[in-house]
Amino acid sequence: MKKTMLRKPKGFVDVYVHKAGAEKDRTHYCPGCGHGILHKLIAEAMEDLDIVDDTILISPVGCSVFAYYYFDTGNFQAAHGRAPAVATATSRANPNKVVISYQGDGDLAAIGGNNIVQAANRGENIVVFFVNNAIYGMTGGQMAPTTLEGQVTTTTPYGRNVDTDGYPMRMCEVISQLTAPTYVERVSLHDAPHIRKTRAAVRKALQNAKERKGFQFVEVLSTCPSGWKMDPVKSMEWVKEKMLPLYPLGVYRDKGDEARVITRPVPVMDPAEVWKKLGISAEADVDFPRGDVADEYKKMSIRVAGFGGQGIMVTGQALASVALEYGYNVSWLPSYGPEMRGGTANCSVNIQDGTIGAAEAVKPTMLLAMNRPSLEKFEKTIVPGGTLIYNSTLIDIEPVRKDIKIFPVPITGIADDKLGNIRVQSLVNIGAYAAITGMFKVEDVVKLLPKLFKGKKQSIIDLNAKAVKAGFDYVKENF
Ligand SMILES: Cc1ncc(C[n+]2csc(CCOP(=O)(O)OP(=O)(O)O)c2C)c(N)n1
Incomplete structure (x- = not known):
């Protein structure tokens, strides 16, 4: 008889240690939150692509701030919105690693709006997973750049007014206007068939990253039952009814076989080498013997x-x-x-x-x-x-x-x-x-x-x- 064994994917650590002494077998995410689903898809893909030990994940500010509790990868914590910059440095210094920038919409499209556009434009060898839940989840539900027109948040109590608050930002459309990105797709987590499509997109982006094929951007429409003040089931419906018309799913860029393998010179870490290039003598001009110092x-x-x-x-x-x-x-x-x-x-x-x-x-x-x-x-x-x-x-x-x-x-x-x-x-x-x-x-x-x-x-x-x-x-x- 075929046996099915349920276990955590190897991309996750065995035990989630939230605080010293507080080991947990579940995540800190709220019930019905999309982050947990996406985490799992990434962890599974990393195991199947055999890249767990070769991946460095940059966790920024937002509900994904605790990604390091879960992923059994290298990790850097970045300041709000700065994950693409930290990912850039990480990837440049470690060209053989898969570098993931995992960001929410407040993080990526608001405070980090310029960071993401510049990293995309440089075609950095990084994978960006962009969790668009149309709200600032972690801080209790303020308006994000992706908040829908009319959507009530704590900072738009009468609904988002496009004349005062601007229009919802469509990041896949923005990023795919640039020349460099290799792969840009928008997917959703609102039901099982779409979770399967998200699974495929996650794998494709990570596979491209494994092959060093430049900038990968996957926008994932996600739920925030706590921020939206809805139960999880209603949240799923809300994504389908309200978010899908505004944020069309699909592939916005796929360079496919045209994608170039991007190789860049590794930054020179040896000061003597840098001095040589700059024509500065590495030898001290004067070398003073030290006296007696208390x-x-x-x-x-x-x-x-x-x-x-x-x-x-x-x-x-x-x-x-x-x-x-x-x-x-x-x-x-x-x-x-x-x-x-x-x-x-x-x-x-x-x-x-x-x-x-x-x-x-x-x-x-x-x-x-x-x-x-x-x-x-x-x-x-x-x-x-x-x-x-x-x-x-x-x-x-x-x-x-x-x-x-x-x-x-x-x-x-x-x-x-x-x-x-x-x-x-x-x-x-x-x-x-x-x-x-x-x-x-x-x-x-x-x-x-x-x-x-x-x-x-x-x-x-x-x-x-x-x-x-x-x-x-x-x-x-x-x-
Ligand atoms: C420099 C800075 N500004 C503001 C904050 C407060 N802050 C923490 S999380 C957050 C919003 C995160 O929203 P989003 O990126 O959409 O992620 P989510 O929590 O929804 O997953 C803000 C504004 C901060 N931590 N640092």
């Missing part, structure tokens, strides 16, 4: 903050550039206020051996505050035991922290009164930093100035050399 200054996370025009960014860049020559790993991350000059500006610099994780100095080991608002804003963020250097020329208040080392240095005064040029404040900062941390030697910084100020007059380089020394000497003489 343990507390061996792993620096620095926030430099002040007014725009105070040399905040140059200070950060100089810190990172000099440290690089001592063989540290460095990062520099600028953050500009709305104005170029006079507004607030700050940057984060990391200097350390080993890998730098976050570039932003959220909890800095050192704050270099060039004006009062910066001190007031960032003093509290310094780690206990950290260091504060502040510009005592402009800051007329006392720092409040008692658990940090504090160095008031009249940076503006040294630059302006002593050296006669307020624009050299940045290098005064570097001198003070060198004296406090022992990380840089003044003569090394001076050696590097022609590189830091490439193309500038010798007199400017000389003045900055004086500035480094002045900052260094001030700290040495006063602390």
Whole structure:
């Protein structure tokens, strides 16, 4: 006797672990939701095409956000609407993988509208499964670009009015206007025969992807009983009666045998290769031997903050550039206020051996505050035991922290009164930093100035050399 065994397809993990300790044998989707059906069709197809271990699924924001609970594939979580961009990078870096971008209509057609059009236009080697349930499901039923005319949602309580809310967007029609896409089809999940057609479309798209045949787009008309405030059976009928006339099913593009296998150069990951192509010498121009640096200054996370025009960014860049020559790993991350000059500006610099994780100095080991608002804003963020250097020329208040080392240095005064040029404040900062941390030697910084100020007059380089020394000497003489 023939035995039928019911089991999960291999594209799914065995146990759905929703939260630590909460293992479930069912999904988080609402009863009657189309996502579960489509998930299953994809999981089965992946097993049959033998691509489970070769697939990376990008799950975006929306009800599909938890796709990683279910699929036994690689997974990246993408910001709302950005799955096609993440899929692009994933596919380019892993040209032998099948990359799936699984998106809802809010995600794909609203916030991610441009992302999807650009990825389609580039003909990325990705499969897009576009679940069109005519509503934002996850957030409780707001209007989506695909919401029907007259359809009541929480944001269109009187029904979608095309004059104020625009017309429902037909994404298959939009995507198939572009030249690059290989395969574009609209299918539906409203009854068994159509689920079978959806099954075929899913397989075709994944087969094409397995053969690296460019951009595959399958729009799946789906149900959202919770968002639509209908029971599952009524939802199925609603798709048939209301959605089908507006969103005709069928193949919108099939290049068939004409489809080209798309191969692209893999991005070069080796910096030495990139430098070679750009004609930059991979060798450091100057290689400074390190001096003795106290343990507390061996792993620096620095926030430099002040007014725009105070040399905040140059200070950060100089810190990172000099440290690089001592063989540290460095990062520099600028953050500009709305104005170029006079507004607030700050940057984060990391200097350390080993890998730098976050570039932003959220909890800095050192704050270099060039004006009062910066001190007031960032003093509290310094780690206990950290260091504060502040510009005592402009800051007329006392720092409040008692658990940090504090160095008031009249940076503006040294630059302006002593050296006669307020624009050299940045290098005064570097001198003070060198004296406090022992990380840089003044003569090394001076050696590097022609590189830091490439193309500038010798007199400017000389003045900055004086500035480094002045900052260094001030700290040495006063602390
Ligand atoms: C940047 C950003 N904006 C808004 C949200 C809120 N948000 C979460 S899901 C969602 C809509 C998702 O709708 P859709 O893509 O249609 O997927 P569905 O839930 O219907 O499957 C929104 C607006 C968010 N998470 N991130």
